[in-house]
Amino acid sequence: MKQITSAAHASEAQQHPPPQPERSRSPAPATRAKSFPISRVLLYIVLILGSMLMLLPFVWLIRSSLMGTSQIFVFPPEWIPSPFQWSNYPEALTSVPFGRYFMNTFLIEVCVLTGVMLTSIVSAFTFARLRWPGRNLIFSLLIGSMMLPYAVTLIPTFVMWRELGGLNTFLPLIAPAWFGGGAFNIFLMRQFMLTIPRDLDEAAYMDGGTPLTVLWRVIIPLSSPALIVIGIFTFIDVWNDFLGPIIYLSDEKHFTLALGLATFRGLNNTNWPYLMAASSTILAPIVLIFFIGQRYFIEGITLTGIKG
């Protein structure tokens, strides 16, 4: 009976984002109980003003990307482009091979995502569920490595890839993803797996299963919310990564979008509409993904933040 209920519980977990005890427990805030209409109104005014402050740079970005060079340099500035110069986008994006940069970024994304998904799930599983000598030591080292400034490992890692002939290839950007996928991802995935009932594993072992069976039959099917969180985080990290590409990629053929945009600035220092059009283009997919996966995204941050 116990097994049935826990299985039901677990399949419920599959349909919903990562555990969110705080939400179900109490959304009751400190000041809700006795709020007067006036303070309500004030609250909304403050929230809306704040939102406008947050959104203003975006509006500025988009309006600048749709203006002609004569209108953009008018002072005081105008807010509505006239005419809307949509041609800025195709012109900016074809003046430099952004298509190739996109393909490069996309290729790196696919390789990194595959590596992170595969190896972080396996690593998290072994740290969450299996007993082997040295497990706690290795796990502490892994967590400790998150505190290390990247500057310390940056130089020797660069030297290593230089010796191995990895400069100007995507290898240095992809390889780390295939070795555990990063301490952060392992940590996040492990936290999630600890919430999956152990009875399910034991049932599989009773039937003569191995840890591989448990991983394949129990853990992977139930871990999709955590996988989505890790997938979104990883996708955004790779898309936004700037330091990695500037260190390892010097041949323009291999540039990623972020790197392409940075060099694009040097070429178009005064063509602000083009720069803003290119920036919005790089921003757009991230915003889209964020809106699609918003719920998972925020749960993921919450999950890691609280556990830290």
Place this chain on the structure above:
Amino acid sequence: MKRQQSGMMRMERNWGLLFALPAILGLLIFTIGPITASFIFSLTDWTIGGQMSFIGLENYQTILTKDTTFSQSMFVTTYYALGSVPLGLTAAFIIALLLNQKVKGLSIFRTIYYLPTIVPSIANTMLWLWMFNPDFGLLNSLLESVGLPGSKWIYDESTAIPSLIMMSTWGIGNTVIIFLAGLQSVPTHLYEAAEVDGGNLWHKFFHITIPSMTPTIFFNLVMSLIGTFQAFNQAYVMTNGGPNNATLFYVFYLWRTAFTETKIGYASALAWILFFVIMVLTVLIFSTSKKWVHYEGGERS
């Protein structure tokens, strides 16, 4: 039965090690190996293309006693951290308090306040570069419209770092979300008890909300401090460390030493000094934390 059990344990161990292999190799190749190599490099005068010779602690000695660029970059970074960490934490806390009220359209507000955080840092720097433009930028035109004099923002020594601090405050979404999660897990029975005792909003805020939030504040403080000490992109893309080294962030100086001047040995020593500084700061915060961080029963699901 016993043999069966030990067979089970052996199987678990073998599979466990096999599954841990990628992570263990990753730790060796991308963390432990580089740390060791970095330390060895820091004791040499190695420049790419040149001979490597062992010079002991000379790099460290030079950095700490003669290198004025080092002290400038340390000053810049500390200045930036002292400005952006308290400002960011306070702003994030206030936003989290507001978002913790029962308001309509909460998820829309939450999304809006989070949105700046996901902007790719390179697009972010482009955008702010344009907003900071002294002649046609958004900020000066806003100042102008209310009759205030404009500023040269990142193009003037005295306003460069304050400008970057302002820019950093735009992207505090992560901190807000973590504060929000913290606020939502403050036990309601405490508030109820305070109400029974006739406590008002201020009492509740200072005697319940703040104390219950100290672990979250602590976490965010440590994370933001570590983050700001490693700032790099703004200096690289926006200011190139200028004007007159006013935005020469530490990691930017380190990057320049390693990858432009190819002084690998010297740059490695710089990296270790950064590591040391961050560690000392973290230990300091941890050691004072006993006085102000309260853990309720020491457990949280």
